[in-house]
Amino acid sequence: IDNIGGKENVRSVTYCITRVRFYLKDTTKAETDIITNLNGVRDVVQASGQYQVVVGPEAEEVYNAVMSQLGEVSSS
Structure with missing residues (x-):
């Protein structure tokens, strides 16, 4: 999370079979x-x-771990 600019840089996160998809500000x-x-x-x-x-x-497992650390993500 630190390496993507921190929690404040994340608009949202999704995942598919092989990827965790970050929508960054x-x-x-x-x-x-x-x-x-x-x-x-x-x-x-x-x-x-x-x-x-x-x-x-492992994308779903990684996504779950990321979300547990991010908590609520603000889209502002």
Whole structure:
């Protein structure tokens, strides 16, 4: 969470089968080099306003862990 600009930089988070999809207020705050090198991260893709962290079939588990740390996310 720190490496994507902190909680205050997150508009919302979703996930699919292999990715955790962050909607960030400012994508330039994301430390892509650091995130890409985290254990378990396969890739980072930025597309359609999404900052997608590719983690494989563990995406739901990672999403749940992220949400437990983020709590309520403000979209403002």
